Amino acid sequence: MSSNRLSVNDWTAAALEAIGRGGLAAVAVEPLAARLGATKGSFYWHFTNRDALIEAALQRWERDHTDAVIALVEAESDPLARLRLLVSTVIDSTRIPHADSIELAMLATAGHPHVAPVLARVTERRVSYTSALFEALGLPATEARQRGLMAVSAYLGHAQLAHAAPQVVPSTDADLHSYVDRMVQLLTAPLISPDPGEAGR
Template sequence: MADKNRNAKTRTGDLSRHDWLVAAVSALAEGGVEAVKVERLAKTLGVSKGSFYWHFKDHAQLLAAILDFWAADFTQQLIDNAAGLATPKERLRHLARQALTKTIFGIDSARAEAAMQAWAATDPHVGMRLCAVDAARVGYLEKELLENGLEPAKAQAGAKTLYLALLGLYIARGYNQHLADDQVYMALVDMVLE
């Protein structure tokens, strides 16, 4: 029994805050915010609930950290990944291909996006945070389209078109794979860039 407890302790020490956040977003994607329960996450990760408290004060802090993680790893990181490319066209095409990636950290990206939106629709604080993420995403697209030579009104419309089309594609992935056509989305990116 002592060896089993020692192994559990070692496993606890091996888990990072990132591990807990990935598990939490995965649970969110699978069952909504109601599925983000400490006990359930601990079971999924194969550790005791005590491991959770190495990284988070409480459940509320975990939920707040999910929002930060979403803004950083599911938004800013994608933008940063494209930053080194030479032209707006290259950056936007690269960003679009990344956004079409079906899984990030093993999480279904379309389901996670839908779960975030559903959570935002029921919690005003989350809604405000998600509006800020939407604004950052659309703002980045608009900036790149302006840099590509579009007039301000067309850049703004193009940015919103690309973003809303991507959200629609994510929704369609859940029920109609034929409609959720990544190549059609990339063709839309090219049309907006022309």
């Protein structure tokens, strides 16, 4: 690729790929320029410094992995269909090379001053959006929030397993379809009243 044709998107895509491979420490101007077949001058045409590239890359991650997913899900009219599409989309995304690595790298560097506000905003939006889907299914706000949190936690746990022990998660389309169906079934199960015998314990 000719360096004079590189765009901000080219640089942020390369930065995110680097984050997926080695965390924020892997975002270095000269290695990225070499990978893109560009010069440092091309980098400084778009960014004032490395921090500016990291901030732009994090904004792109937020758009691609949260904003775009929500927009896709919102195309469905039925709340249950939206929930299933959301679960299916995020679980399936863990099979994309580097996708789960980027997610886990963000969590691993949660205290970084650039990452912390973005991760907090993304997490809250994901939980709030998923909670709203449960509310649309008729659950009270408090219960909907709990299930939204459980759904996001299940996704992050799956992403960790897919990265660290891929052999334990569904690998075929059929197995993944069944797995998503079961997850949605569990997340939308009716509230279970406590056993009367347990209430006094």
